[in-house]
Amino acid sequence: MSESFGERLRRLRKETAPAQELHVEPEIADEIALPRPGLPAWFLGREPRAATELPRHDPRATVGDPTGLEDHTTALGPVCARTTRFAVAHEHGRIALARATGTLGDVFTVLTGDERLASLELARVVFLDIETTGLSGGAGTKAFLVGLGSFVDGQFELWQGFLRGPEDERALLAECADRIAAGSGLVSFFGKSFDRHRLEDKMRLHGVRPPFEDLPHLDLYHPCRRLYGGRFVDTRLATMERELCGVERDRDLPGAFAPAAWYDFLARRPHLLEEVFRHNRDDVLSLVTLGVELGESLVPPRLARGGLDTGLVAREAGRAAALARSFEKLRRWSECASWSVHAERLCDSASGAREFLLLRAKALERAEASAEERLACLRRVAGEADDLDAAKAALELALALESERAVWIARAVDLCRRLGDGPGARTVASRVGRLAAGVLRPRTRVRRRAP
Amino acid sequence: MKSPAQPQRPSPESGGPRRTRSQRSVPELEALLRSDPELAPRFSHWERVAARAENSRPLPESLDPRLRALLESRGQTRLYEHQARAIELALEGRDVLVATPTDSGKTLCYVAPILQRLLETRGDARAIALFPTKALSQDQSAGLNALIAALGEPWHSFTYDGDTPPSVRRTLRDDGHIVLTNPWMLHAGILPNHAKWSELFANLRTIVIDEVHTLSGVFGSSVANVLRRLLRIAEHYGSRPQFVLCSATLRDAAAHAKRLTGRDVAVVDEDGSPSGERVFGVYNPPMLDPVAGLRANALEEARRLATHLCGPSRQVIFFCQRRTSVEVLTRYLKESAQELGLEPDEIRGYRGGYLPLHRREIEEGLRAGSVKVVVSTNALELGIDIGRLDVAVLVGYPGSQASFWQRAGRVGRRGQPSMTVLIARSDPIDQYLSTNPDYLFRAPRERLGLDPDNLVILSEQVKCASFELPFRDEELERKGFGGAPHLADILDYLAGQSNLLLRRGDTWHWMADAYPAQDVPLSSGGPDNVLVLDVVTKKAIGEIDREGSLTTVHEGAIYQVQGETWKVERFDYENRRAYVRAVESDYFTEAEVDTTLKVLRLERHARRERAAGGEDYGLYAGEVHVTTVATQYKKIRFYTRENVGTETIHLPPEELDTQAFVLTISSETAEELGLSGSERGAAWRSVGSLLRRVAPLFLRCQPNDLGLSTEVRSTHFRRPAIVLYDRVQGGVGLAEVLFEAHRDVLLAALDVVRGCECKYGCPGCVGPRAEAGELGKPAALRLLQHLSSGALARPAPVPEGEE
Structure with missing residues (x-):
């Protein structure tokens, strides 16, 4: 349910709800309609009175419209937005926006398994990030600021559609639908789970056709989690942009403050919407830099184990491991084999290294590549330690080498006995038993599936 | 599904050979x-x-030939009269209530119209069915899907409840034709997210509610508002669904259905099953x-x-x-x-x-x-x-x-x-x-209290409705939301008092970072309830309603669960939390409360005159303000009931504004009946508590839903008064029903006392002797005899000075 989703989102964003810091200007508050006399007195005491104390003043607060808003009229009503243009030389973190114009190949297909992302070009997509009146979803939650970024005429253009009042929601949504559909794809962070659904729900409610169904959507959260999950304190956008792209935000207003800022604006109180616009701008720019950075994920690591920057080594080891596993899942065996080499080399534990030796042996076999190299991998795994991987390797060797079969069967049997009764050991033991009994025939590797 | 021509179930003898016992x-x-x-x-x-013969007839003409063929192929060539009638009415587009006993084949009464709508629209029509329990909806879903499969159509019915995995919810939302769910899920899951269900709402043709006799009191009044929300959302997407309701046999079935749905509903209640x-x-x-x-x-x-x-x-x-x-x-x-x-x-x-x-x-x-x-x-x-x-x-x-x-x-x-x-x-x-x-x-005699316009319930539900779709002036002008009174006032109030809404132009917009349905319960209690927390494990071990908390979880109280004793260390009254620690206590606590009742406004009055003139007894219905203060508690040893100490309770008073029913007798009548001195107090009290206990015979509620205050000399009425009030803030119509049914209640109380074999009173009549007093039983008997015999009280204007 939406509650648990909201909680999850809060956890992901690691934000605490803001303390109520509301200004109420008494002379404005008086404009609000007073309860009519029709209700009995006892009832009127039920609802908690909204905060009326004047809290300490926030120097960032402004009054009235946020700056730079331009209005235009659409068939469905007025739409107002702030447009900001950035030269492509603009650097966000240590990455220039211009780098988004290169070609990507199928890196995001590898990282997400989504075939539709194979032809994605960052120069032609729309980068999306929204600010809402709440995380819980549901019909009453509004997207009051929709940030859409795209490359236009050699510049990066950030369009921030702003809901000046709840009555303009339909026009804003229709405008957003058009602008999103104009791109060849969509890039967001956690947007497949949040932003897209907030917009889609509200579009349906207002009878606006949602543009999302036919649009390739790259949600950078998922590649981040696959490549670097568990590597940093969390997988929030702020963490990823700092760690991967060197983006440092200055006095960023957490997204959880956004609803109060908009409500303050509507009630004509001093508000922090300028900060929300800035936060949203930085989020969109980070989508570009993070897209560039992740787009280069297939570049081989230029690091060796024991390098000085241990954090960087660990990060690259994680990337290599994730890619080796991704290519395994995609059955792209030669890439799997070469990323297994990196993963094994960068891995900081011997057992981890053997895991990738074994994966490399599997990949080499499936790729019908060098048998010598494969056997060398297996020999190392089977010889170096006495674990389940060693037993598996011994079994593979017994199957592959007729001349040494007896030796490797003996090694595998011995290992299985020592490993006891785990499910993995049982499987290996049973196969070794069948091999020894002549029931399991040694493979002259028959391809089970075309590579 | 039950039908007139179905094979017998296996008899119980098929259970296997056994030692013979009398057959x-x-x-x-x-x-x-x-x-x-x-x-x-x-x-x-x-x-x-006596055995009742089957009253059945051939399948209705208006039934789609494909449905007829389907039923016939399952051996169902005839329908019970009530089934046939209900189906005909539903197919005419009427809202229908089928009120017949369990197992009389009510399922078919809504299944047939739903399937027919699907056939007519080639699979476009949608339906929502509400069941009181998950198990029921799962049963129904299996049956429906079997019928759909037999029709050879690619339609689906599915249950949508707390057990539905999130991963399949989306498919269900997009591809389901018949959604089987419950009122809670509709309230907190479906309606607030109606955009995700836009397909369903745009094509919603049928709303089924099963077991509507369970919808009374706070729960029923809340569900009535959930239905107002449902109809409002359906209207937003351009549909006007019809209702098919099922219930046990009901008194005033049509009136109940009207209060529940806001529509005139055709009632079918002649059971044709044998x-x-x-x-x-x-x-x-x-x-x-x-x-x-x-x-x-x-x-x-x-x-x-x-x-x-x-x-x-x-x-x-x-x-x-x-x-x-x-x-x-x-x-x-x-x-x-x-x-x-x-x-x-x-x-x-x-x-x-x-x-x-x-x-x-x-x-x-x-x-x-x-x-x-x-x-x-x-x-x-x-x-x-x-x-x-x-x-x-x-x-x-x-x-x-x-x-x-x-x-x-x-x-x-x-x-x-x-x-x-x-x-x-x-x-x-x-x-x-x-x-x-x-x-x-005899025919059912209890009335269901249902008041969708209870201000508290209504305003909570209006919050939910505002979240789902903003209210506009235009909707209020055409008496939308079931024509609920005070709607504009409530909306203005929510806008002005707590900034939940913002009025702009002709519209009240939802303006809060909140998901109101989550905080609005359908049955009594909810956010006002006090949570009892174990200080050691930090886990909740119980929950108590607001009023009950005064006497059960004040500091020092011994809180009991299943024979285990816990001592209340701290009662955080503001935040509705009581912190308790498990103790081996050899005593329990009994709190004393002081209830003061203030009459705010009396709306109805009836009285009987004495032969010599002046009032004999009087009845009132109106609004009261009840203040309950916990004063002190006694520590009482288990078994011996020895009082081992008394302490003061420091808690703010609980305030309740609600509707009440009042019974008064004149001092002259009291005198004539020989009620005097302390005897009158005890008898008057025991009559009050007996009325409260027997009221559920005529009024669908639990005795605990009614509060009681008895005064031998009421400050407001200046004579003996028994006040029975609705314990829900604002009231849900119980007092009104009591006013109507008072004679039945008095007669029932009399029968109880008269028929009881005990000598001095017992829990089965006026209460044990310790409470009712030595002469409590005969005094109560005289009183009840007097009140429930002779002429009825006649409606009268509320006397001046009493209103």
Whole structure:
């Protein structure tokens, strides 16, 4: 349910709800309609009175419209937005926006398994990030600021559609639908789970056709989690942009403050919407830099184990491991084999290294590549330690080498006995038993599936 | 689905070979009980309801040929009269309520219209069906899908509840034609996210609500508002669905349906299904000690009767009021299985809290005949299919006529006699029924209190509705949202007081970072309830309503759960939390409260004049303000009841504004009846508490839903007054119903006192002697006799100075 989703989102964003810091200007508050006399007195005491104390003043607060808003009229009503243009030389973190114009190949297909992302070009997509009146979803939650970024005429253009009042929601949504559909794809962070659904729900409610169904959507959260999950304190956008792209935000207003800022604006109180616009701008720019950075994920690591920057080594080891596993899942065996080499080399534990030796042996076999190299991998795994991987390797060797079969069967049997009764050991033991009994025939590797 | 021409279920004899025990038929069983020298006198009444012939006719002409073919292929060539009528009305587009007993084939009454709409629209039509429990909706979904498959159509029905995995919800939303859910899920899951369900709402043709007799009081009033929200969202997407409602037999069924749905609903309540002869026995456990007012325990008596009623050749169901009673009785019966001629495995308990798989197995065993005895709570009262059994034993009156008949409806195979035994407990209602069994067998007499316009419930629901779709002036002008009064006032209030809404132009917009349905409960309690937390484990061990918290979780109170004692260390009144620590306490605590009642406004009045002029007695209905203050508590030792200390309670008063029913008598009348001095106080109090206890006979509620204040000299009325008030903030219509039904309530109270064999009062009538006083019983008897005989009170304007 939406509650648990909201909680999850809060956890992901690691934000605490803001303390109520509301200004109420008494002379404005008086404009609000007073309860009519029709209700009995006892009832009127039920609802908690909204905060009326004047809290300490926030120097960032402004009054009235946020700056730079331009209005235009659409068939469905007025739409107002702030447009900001950035030269492509603009650097966000240590990455220039211009780098988004290169070609990507199928890196995001590898990282997400989504075939539709194979032809994605960052120069032609729309980068999306929204600010809402709440995380819980549901019909009453509004997207009051929709940030859409795209490359236009050699510049990066950030369009921030702003809901000046709840009555303009339909026009804003229709405008957003058009602008999103104009791109060849969509890039967001956690947007497949949040932003897209907030917009889609509200579009349906207002009878606006949602543009999302036919649009390739790259949600950078998922590649981040696959490549670097568990590597940093969390997988929030702020963490990823700092760690991967060197983006440092200055006095960023957490997204959880956004609803109060908009409500303050509507009630004509001093508000922090300028900060929300800035936060949203930085989020969109980070989508570009993070897209560039992740787009280069297939570049081989230029690091060796024991390098000085241990954090960087660990990060690259994680990337290599994730890619080796991704290519395994995609059955792209030669890439799997070469990323297994990196993963094994960068891995900081011997057992981890053997895991990738074994994966490399599997990949080499499936790729019908060098048998010598494969056997060398297996020999190392089977010889170096006495674990389940060693037993598996011994079994593979017994199957592959007729001349040494007896030796490797003996090694595998011995290992299985020592490993006891785990499910993995049982499987290996049973196969070794069948091999020894002549029931399991040694493979002259028959391809089970075309590579 | 039940139909007139269905094959017989396997008889219980198919359960397997066993030691022979008497193969008595139900009539023989009755003869045995009526002749048993010990048991016979305890049966205060036997009622015989003759077998009823089937009233059926061919399938309605208006039914789609494909549906007719489908039913015919399943051997259903005729329908019961009520089925045929309901289907015809529904197909005409009318909103329909089918009010017939359990197992009379109500399912078809909504299944046929739903399928017909689907056929007519080539699969575009959608339906929502609300069931009170998950188990029921799962049962129904399987049946519906089988029918759809038989039609060869690619449609789906599915259950959508808390158990539905999030991963499949999306598919269900997009591809489901019939959504089977419950009021809570509709309220908190579906309506707030209506955009995700836009397909459903745009094509919504049918809303089914099963068991609408359960929709009364706070819950029913809330559900009525959820339905207002549902209709509003449907309208937003351009649909106007019709209602098909099902319920047990109801008093004023049409009026109830109208309050619930806001529409004029056609009622079909002539049951056309056949029934074998039915025998009912009312069993009153013997008075063991008339002086102390001690009656034999009903559960023990159930065990005793079981030795006569249970056996390998028939299936028996016992209904208990509480889960613990189910466990105790199941254990008793399993222990005496051999004596009953049964295997222990043939005797099963059944209640909420069992795992679903376990429950399905018992249900299956009941259908197949392999389970011979089942002991259940109300969990088996609703429409779960367990087939019909032979004998039902109700350990205690279930609190409402609808429940009584639902339970009794579990027995009676086609063409075979069945028996239902009601065992009376030591409780005024049960005792009333044992002396006035007619109550049970005449038309239903209890009224359902339902007030969708209760200000508190309405305003909470308006929050939810505002979140879903902003209210506009135009909607209010055409009396939208069921024409709820005060709607504009409530919206302005929510905008002005708490900034939940913002009024811009002609619209109130939702303006808060909140998901209101999450905080709005459908039944009483909810956010106002006090959570009881263990300070050690930090876990909640219980919950208490706001008013009850004053006397049960004040600091120093001993809080008891299932015999374990906890001491309240801190009561955070503001945040509705009580922190307790487990202790071995040899005493418990009893708090004293001071209830003051202030009459705010009296709306209705009726009075009877004395022959000599002046008031004899008077009745009022109106608004009151109740202040309850906990003053002090006593520590009382367990068993000896020795008072080991008294302490003061420091808590703010609880305030309640609600509707009340007032009964007054003039001082002259009191004098004439010989009520004077302390005797009058005790008698007046015991009459008040007795009225509160028997009110549920005529008013669907629990005694606890009514608050009571008795005053021998009321400050407002300046004469003796009994005030019964609705314990829900704002009231849900109970007081109004009491005003209407006061004569019935007084007569019932009189019957209870008159019929009770105790000498000085007992829990089954005016209360034990310690409460009612030595002369409490005769005084109460005189009073009730006077009030419930002679001319009726006549409506009169509220006297000046009293309004």
